[in-house]
Amino acid sequence: MPCPVCGEEFEFTPQDLLELHEGDIIGCDSCDTELEVIGQGETLELTPLEYFTLCPRCETDFELSEEVLLKGGTVECPHCYYKFEPDWQED
Ligand SMILES: [Zn+2]
Ligand SMILES: [Zn+2]
Incomplete structure (x- = not known):
C-alpha cells in the first residue's frame, strides 16, 4: 500500500x-x-491527518496543504495573507 x-x-x-x-x-x-x-x-x-495552524496575526485557524506538509517552509494565511513559518513541533 x-x-x-x-x-x-x-x-x-x-x-x-x-x-x-x-x-x-x-x-x-x-x-x-x-x-x-x-x-x-x-x-x-x-x-x-489534517493539520491546522493558527495565524499569529489574525488568529485564523486554517488547514495546511499536503504540499506544505511535505516541503515545509512558510505558509500564507488565507485571511490576512500574512506569511509565516508554522510551528512544526506543535500537535
Ligand atoms: Zn492571518
Ligand atoms: Zn510518506
Missing part, C-alpha cells in the same frame, strides 16, 4: 492488517507524515 503523500510503499503483513483498526494513526518513515487508518483489512486505506 503506497503512502498517499510520498508514494513510499508500506509493507503490511496479514497480521499487521488484522491489528490496524479504523482511526489508528501510523507514521510514514519516508516523509514523516502521520496517516490515519480508514476502514480495515481488504478495504483499508490511509489518509493524511
Whole structure:
C-alpha cells in the first residue's frame, strides 16, 4: 500500500492488517507524515491527518496543504495573507 503523500510503499503483513483498526494513526518513515487508518483489512486505506495552524496575526485557524506538509517552509494565511513559518513541533 503506497503512502498517499510520498508514494513510499508500506509493507503490511496479514497480521499487521488484522491489528490496524479504523482511526489508528501510523507514521510514514519516508516523509514523516502521520496517516490515519480508514476502514480495515481488504478495504483499508490511509489518509493524511489534517493539520491546522493558527495565524499569529489574525488568529485564523486554517488547514495546511499536503504540499506544505511535505516541503515545509512558510505558509500564507488565507485571511490576512500574512506569511509565516508554522510551528512544526506543535500537535
Ligand atoms: Zn510518506
Ligand atoms: Zn492571518
